[in-house]
Amino acid sequence: MGINLINFLSSKSKNKRMNEFQDLDHIEGVSVSTVNANLYENSRDDLVMFYFREGANYASLYTQSKIVSENLKWNLSNKPKKIFTLLVNTRNANCFTGKQGYKSLENIAETLSTALTEKQKVDEDQPRKIKSKEVIFGCTGTIGEIFPEEKIKDKIPELIDKIKYTQNKYIWMKAALGIMTTDTQPKMAMEECLIGNSRIKIFGIAKGSGMIQPDMATTLGYIFTDADLPNDVLKKLLKKNITSTFNAITCDSDTSTNDMLTIFSTGKAKHLKVKNVNDERLKEFDQALNKVLLNLAKRIVSDGEGATKFVTIKVENCKTEEDAKKIAFSIANSPLVKTAISGEDPNWGRIIMAIGKAGIQMKIDKLSIKFGDLFIIQGGKLSANYTEEKASDYMKSDNIEINIEIGNGSKNFTAYTMDLTEKYIEINSDYRS
Amino acid sequence: MGINLINFLSSKSKNKRMNEFQDLDHIEGVSVSTVNANLYENSRDDLVMFYFREGANYASLYTQSKIVSENLKWNLSNKPKKIFTLLVNTRNANCFTGKQGYKSLENIAETLSTALTEKQKVDEDQPRKIKSKEVIFGCTGTIGEIFPEEKIKDKIPELIDKIKYTQNKYIWMKAALGIMTTDTQPKMAMEECLIGNSRIKIFGIAKGSGMIQPDMATTLGYIFTDADLPNDVLKKLLKKNITSTFNAITCDSDTSTNDMLTIFSTGKAKHLKVKNVNDERLKEFDQALNKVLLNLAKRIVSDGEGATKFVTIKVENCKTEEDAKKIAFSIANSPLVKTAISGEDPNWGRIIMAIGKAGIQMKIDKLSIKFGDLFIIQGGKLSANYTEEKASDYMKSDNIEINIEIGNGSKNFTAYTMDLTEKYIEINSDYRS
Numbered sequence: 121m122g123i124n125l126i127n128f129l130s131s132k133s134k135n136k137r138m139n140e141f142q143d144l145d146h147i148e149g150v151s152v153s154t155v156n157a158n159l160y161e162n163s164r165d166d167l168v169m170f171y172f173r174e175g176a177n178y179a180s181l182y183t184q185s186k187i188v189s190e191n192l193k194w195n196l197s198n199k200p201k202k203i204f205t206l207l208v209n210t211r212n213a214n215c216f217t218g219k220q221g222y223k224s225l226e227n228i229a230e231t232l233s234t235a236l237t238e239k240q241k242v243d244e245d246q247p248r249k250i251k252s253k254e255v256i257f258g259c260t261g262t263i264g265e266i267f268p269e270e271k272i273k274d275k276i277p278e279l280i281d282k283i284k285y286t287q288n289k290y291i292w293m294k295a296a297l298g299i300m301t302t303d304t305q306p307k308m309a310m311e312e313c314l315i316g317n318s319r320i321k322i323f324g325i326a327k328g329s330g331m332i333q334p335d336m337a338t339t340l341g342y343i344f345t346d347a348d349l350p351n352d353v354l355k356k357l358l359k360k361n362i363t364s365t366f367n368a369i370t371c372d373s374d375t376s377t378n379d380m381l382t383i384f385s386t387g388k389a390k391h392l393k394v395k396n397v398n399d400e401r402l403k404e405f406d407q408a409l410n411k412v413l414l415n416l417a418k419r420i421v422s423d424g425e426g427a428t429k430f431v432t433i434k435v436e437n438c439k440t441e442e443d444a445k446k447i448a449f450s451i452a453n454s455p456l457v458k459t460a461i462s463g464e465d466p467n468w469g470r471i472i473m474a475i476g477k478a479g480i481q482m483k484i485d486k487l488s489i490k491f492g493d494l495f496i497i498q499g500g501k502l503s504a505n506y507t508e509e510k511a512s513d514y515m516k517s518d519n520i521e522i523n524i525e526i527g528n529g530s531k532n533f534t535a536y537t538m539d540l541t542e543k544y545i546e547i548n549s550d551y552r553s
Numbered sequence: 554m555g556i557n558l559i560n561f562l563s564s565k566s567k568n569k570r571m572n573e574f575q576d577l578d579h580i581e582g583v584s585v586s587t588v589n590a591n592l593y594e595n596s597r598d599d600l601v602m603f604y605f606r607e608g609a610n611y612a613s614l615y616t617q618s619k620i621v622s623e624n625l626k627w628n629l630s631n632k633p634k635k636i637f638t639l640l641v642n643t644r645n646a647n648c649f650t651g652k653q654g655y656k657s658l659e660n661i662a663e664t665l666s667t668a669l670t671e672k673q674k675v676d677e678d679q680p681r682k683i684k685s686k687e688v689i690f691g692c693t694g695t696i697g698e699i700f701p702e703e704k705i706k707d708k709i710p711e712l713i714d715k716i717k718y719t720q721n722k723y724i725w726m727k728a729a730l731g732i733m734t735t736d737t738q739p740k741m742a743m744e745e746c747l748i749g750n751s752r753i754k755i756f757g758i759a760k761g762s763g764m765i766q767p768d769m770a771t772t773l774g775y776i777f778t779d780a781d782l783p784n785d786v787l788k789k790l791l792k793k794n795i796t797s798t799f800n801a802i803t804c805d806s807d808t809s810t811n812d813m814l815t816i817f818s819t820g821k822a823k824h825l826k827v828k829n830v831n832d833e834r835l836k837e838f839d840q841a842l843n844k845v846l847l848n849l850a851k852r853i854v855s856d857g858e859g860a861t862k863f864v865t866i867k868v869e870n871c872k873t874e875e876d877a878k879k880i881a882f883s884i885a886n887s888p889l890v891k892t893a894i895s896g897e898d899p900n901w902g903r904i905i906m907a908i909g910k911a912g913i914q915m916k917i918d919k920l921s922i923k924f925g926d927l928f929i930i931q932g933g934k935l936s937a938n939y940t941e942e943k944a945s946d947y948m949k950s951d952n953i954e955i956n957i958e959i960g961n962g963s964k965n966f967t968a969y970t971m972d973l974t975e976k977y978i979e980i981n982s983d984y985r986s
Contacts, residue, residue, distance in 0.1 A: 187909030187917065216905050218934055263902025264935065331889055331906060372888045373806075374903075375910035455805045455888070455973075456764055456981055463982025469696025470807075472649050473764060476620030477808035484620065501651055502697065540888075541982075542975040548889055549896025549974075 141308045141419070144292035144323045148346045149174060149386025152291045153282035154298040157275045159211035159261075159268060165298040167272060168208045169279040170342070171236065173244065175202030175254070176384040179354035181362060183379035189215035190222045190267070191257035192380065194229075198253035201351070203384065205236060205250075206342065207279075208258035208299050209272060210327075215263040215377040224269035229255040231273050235280050258340050258380050260301055260327060296325040299340055302547060303329040305423045309415035311408035315401050318391035320347045322408050326416040330425040330548060331374040341366060341381040341416055347405060348387035349394055356397040357409055358383055365413035369536045371424035372544070373453040383409075421536045426543030428518075429461050435524045436532045443480045444533035447524065450478035451535075458540035461520055466511035468496045471522065486527030491520070574741045574852070577725035577756045581779045582607060582819025585724045586715035587731040590708045592644035592694075592701060598731040600705060601641045602712045603775070604669065606677065608635030608687070609817040612787035614795060616812035622648035623655045623700070624690035625813065627662075631686035634784070636817065638669060638683075639775065640712075641691035641732050642705060643760075648810040649697040657702035662688040664706050668713050691773050691813050693734055693760060729758040732773055735980060736762040738856045742848035744841035749834050751824035753780045755841050759849040763858040763981060764807040774799060774814040774849055780838060781820035782827055789830040790842055791816055798846035802969045804857035805977070806886040816842075854969045859976030861951075862894050868957045869965045876913045877966035880957065883911035884968075891973035894953055899944035901929045904955065919960030924953070 149172055157167040182192050191214050207228070214221045229252035240247035259267075284291070296306030307326040312319060328339030349357075358381065366381060394402055422430045433451050438444040451457055454474040460467040471489060475482075485500035491514045495503035514520075520539075582605055590600040615625050624647050640661070647654045662685035673680035692700075717724070729739030740759040745752060761772030782790075791814065799814060827835055855863045866884050871877040884890055887907040893900040904922060908915075918933035924947045928936035947953075953972075 183909075184912070185906070185909035186912060186915060187905055213902070216902065216930075216935075262900075263905050265902075331903075374887050374889045374906060377906055377909050454807050455977070456807045459978050459981035462978065465982065467695075469646070469649065469698075470764075472620055472696050473618070473807060473810055476616075476618035476810050479617070479619060482619060497649075502649075540978060542978045544888070545892050545895065545973060545975045545978060548892035549898065 142310045143289040144308055144310050145289055146287045147321050147323050147344055147386070148388035149176065150287065150344050150384070151283045151285055152287055152295045153279045154291070154294045155275045155278045155282065157209070157268075157271045159209060159271060165294060166210045167275055167279070168295050168298040170206040170295070170344070170384070171283055172202075172204055172384060172386055173240075173285070174386070175204050176386045177349060177351050177354060178203045178382055178384050179351055179358050180256070180380060180382040181358055183376055185375050185377050185379070187215070187377050189213050189259055189378045190217055191225060191259040192378065193222060194225045195256045195380070198256075200251065200254045202254065203256055204254040205232065206256050206258060206382065206384070207232065208260075208340065210299060210301050211261040212259060212265055212267055213261045213263045213378050214259040214267045217264070217267045221267045224267045225257055226252070227269060228272055229253070232276055235276050239280055239283065256382070258299070258342070260299065260340055260378055263377060292323070292325065299325065299327040301327065301329065302425055303327055303423055305419065307416050307419040307423070309412045309419070311411050313404040313408035315347055315391045315394065315405055318389050320345060320389050320391070320405060322405070322412050324412040324416050326420060328420040329423055330371055331376045339376055339379055339420065341413070343383040343409070343412060345383065345385050346387070346389040347385050348389065348391060349385045353394060353397050353402075354383050354385055357402070357406060360397075361406070361410045361413050364534070365410065365417045368534060369417045369421045370449060370452045371421060371538060418536055421538050424538040425547045426541040427538035428541055429539040430519050431461060431537045431539065432519070432521045433524070433535045433537065434521070434532065435526065435534070437529055438480070438526045438531045439529035441531040441533055444526070444531050445535070447475055447478045447480055447526065448533045448535035450474045451522065452537035455540055458537070461515070462539035462541045464512065464515040466491065466496075466508065466515050468511070475524065480526075482526050482528060486525075488525040488527070490523040491515070575743045576722040577741055577743050578722055579720045580754050580756050580777055580819070581821035582609065583720065583777050583817070584716045584718055585720055585728045586712045587724070587727045588708045588711045588715065590642070590701075590704045592642060592704060598727060599643045600708055600712070601728050601731040603639040603728070603777070603817070604716055605635075605637055605817065605819055606718065607819070608637050609819045610782060610784050610787060611636045611815055611817045612784055612791050613689070613813060613815040614791055616809055618808050618810050618812070620648070620810050622646050622692055622811045623650055624658060624692040625811065626655060627658045628689045628813070631689075633684065633687045635687065636689055637687040638665065639689050639691060639815065639817070640665065641773065643732060643734050644694040645692060645698055645700055646694045646696045646811050647692040647700045650700045654700045657700045658690055659685070660702060661705055662686070665709050668709050672713055672716065689815070691732070691775070693732070693773055693811055696810060725756070725758065732758065732760045734760065734762065735858055736760050736856055738852070740849050740852040740856070742845045742852070744844050746837040746841035748780055748824045748827065748838055751822050753778060753822050753824070753838060755838070755845050757845040757849050759853060761853040762856055763804055764809045772809055772812055772853065774846070776816040776842070776845060778816065778818050779820070779822040780818050781822065781824060782818045786827060786830050786835075787816050787818055790835070790839060793830075794839070794843045794846050797967070798843060798850045801967060802850045802854045803882060803885045804854060804971060851969055854971050857971040858980045859974040860971035861974055862972040863952050864894060864970045864972065865952070865954045866957070866968045866970065867954070867965065868959065868967070870962055871913070871959045871964045872962035874964040874966055876962075877959070877964050878968070880908055880911045880913055880959065881966045881968035883907045884955065885970040888973055891970070894948070895972035895974045897945065897948040899924065899929075899941065899948050901944075908957065913959070915959050915961060919958075921958040921960070923956040924948070
């Protein structure tokens with residue numbers, strides 16, 4: 121897999137299913153380094169370090185899978201007040217690698233924290249001793265292969281050499297490319313907002329293309345802000361906003377052992393202390409964070425393995441949000457719905473099938489289905505205005521919206537997915553070869 | 554789609570994933586007629602009638618989908634003591650066809666029962682008046698298209714002309730072919746057993762290739778026996794034996810609106826009355842019925858859309874059967890596991906992923922995974938004997954067995970599925986075109 125930075129910078133809008141991404145520039149308190157540690161045995165960057173010279177408050181959400189990777193075990197068992205560095209490698213998930221996998225992380229954290237302590241002595245007025253538990257890890261790639269400890273450790277000096285305290289769009293792009301596996305597009309998003317009178321930045325990068333039905337977390341998503349927020353507020357904000365964003369997407373119904381979503385708050389933008397998640401001053405930040413998360417989540421689906429269509433499934437007026445979510449995911453995960461979409465076939469019978477198998481009680485005569493604004497089913501019957509021709513025309517779009525009205529309540533859920541193509545099979549039957 | 558009877562009769566063992574099927578011959582009390590009603594607008598038979606001249610006791614299980622087809626509504630709302638005929642059409646599922654779909658069935662049942670009453674007058678010593686509610690329907694095909702009432706009614710005289718009271722292997726083969734949709738192979742099975750001293754036959758035919766994760770029923774499965782068993786005993790036998798057979802298979806995790814499994818008992822083999830499902834004399838019949846159902850269920854998976862491999866997933870020593878079933882289906886429905894199998898890639902990391910996402914608490918150090926007899930994971934670690942080469946070799950087989958040992962209890966479940974190939978996508982993105 122050859123990933124060419126220049127290619128992406130010069131043809132950003134190649135993917136018609138998504139808008140161009142915004143350029144991420146500088147965010148105070150974060151430094152990004154990327155290197156090629158030869159994990160893929162080619163020339164791409166595959167190891168990315170985010171360094172917080174004064175530390176960062178943080179909060180993480182992890183996979184709900186009952187089998188979790190060694191790096192998540194590490195992250196879960198160390199609970200420092202601040203994080204000084206996040207190290208992300210691709211190619212190897214460090215899952216089912218047992219003691220060797222965990223021990224490797226201990227060794228890398230030890231080497232990295234020692235080297236960063238030396239760096240502090242050179243660069244900082246008030247140098248700190250960075251502890252190994254102040255390092256967290258993101259790993260993604262194949263499960264069950266020996267974790268490449270030496271290759272990673274060998275690159276620590278180069279990662280540290282590359283630390284720069286002013287960031288630009290190129291380094292963020294390199295970071296977003298550096299954490300990719302089967303992704304074909306980097307995923308970046310940014311928003312600005314106010315907390316009180318202070319202008320705040322929220323940057324995000326993510327990766328993910330297959331094994332994606334996040335469950336309380338995602339594949340890899342990292343959010344960086346210069347806001348000054350305590351860990352518990354960050355955690356509440358993340359939990360609150362994940363439901364409608366990362367937990368609303370599915371590519372293939374498969375949940376990774378390595379899902380990780382972390383927000384880092386460097387506190388460099390000075391504003392009045394916010395101690396409570398309900399603080400009025402957080403309103404804009406809350407909305408902006410949701411936008412960043414949703415933007416990244418949509419990019420993941422849009423770049424889902426083999427995707428040719430971006431699909432939004434809105435389920436409205438259910439008894440409970442849980443009902444709406446079950447129906448939305450039943451449609452979003454149905455191979456028969458997804459293949460019909462890839463074939464541009466307005467086969468609404470399969471949507472009926474998927475609604476039925478979700479197991480939610482409903483009155484058929486309340487059911488409506490629209491493709492975009494086009495009524496297919498109205499009041500439980502084929503719409504009088506329905507023509508196969510109009511419906512077929514609609515299916516040619518790169519963005520498909522399926523709108524379902526259940527009509528026995530007032531709760532809604534929107535899920536995002538993509539179509540299922542032969543390319544998905546090709547990618548996943550050849551992944552390791 | 555051209556289906557050639559002679560092709561199948563002359564090359565029955567083409568599908569290496571399954572044994573040859575047995576020839577079904579005569580079963581007393583059942584008459585089979587097949588015709589071409591032009592539902593597919595080609596020359597294949599697409600309408601099949603099973604006629605029980607003296608009626609048959611029966612029991613049915615239907616889909617658990619919350620949206621069910623009109624024919625299932627008909628079958629559920631008429632509860633005669635005996636059934637005189639089962640009429641099965643393909644091409645049209647008669648689902649989401651509303652009042653027209655139901656009314657059509659009323660009309661067809663009326664015409665058919667009247668014609669059969671005339672037939673009784675000619676053929677029987679004690680002719681009966683057959684009522685329209687003594688007709689049941691199986692429908693399979695596309696959802697939401699107008700039900701072709703006239704085409705079907707027009708063929709009733711021809712169906713009745715073709716009634717013969719002695720069956721042979723050709724007519725059963727024609728019936729099995731006549732109920733197919735995207736199937737590439739007919740599905741038939743038979744067993745013989747004793748009830749007391751009477752030799753009993755159990756014949757079965759089924760169809761199904763996609764939209765298959767039956768839930769308390771299957772796509773279409775019809776069982777015929779000359780045993781003389783009351784309806785409630787038939788129902789209990791069916792429920793008891795479906796868990797490990799039709800409800801243990803999945804092709805694509807999608808559940809049909811039309812799933813229907815019915816057993817008919819003509820009572821022509823005379824034996825002592827059996828009034829209770831626990832009667833010792835039913836033991837052999839019970840086992841033989843399980844064999845017929847399992848045989849048909851496996852044939853459905855083996856002919857799953859685009860299948861190149863038949864996959865058996867045994868999950869053993871769980872706390873509950875429900876846990877074992879969740880894990881087995883989590884693996885069986887994982888697109889990433891299924892594509893790895895189609896690529897002959899022993900990517901056991903994806904099996905780990907699928908076990909993890911099933912959400913069952915377990916101790917990793919008790920976990921074992923075998924491919925056939927080949928240990929992959931032993932006691933939560935990569936087996937000392939594991940080599941990628943041996944594992945890769947194993948994956949070349951047409952029949953893949955994945956054996957999982959959870960080790961926190963004594964309950965087991967076995968699921969059956971097939972691999973996921975580009976052919977599945979091709980079939981399902983082009984289905985209606």
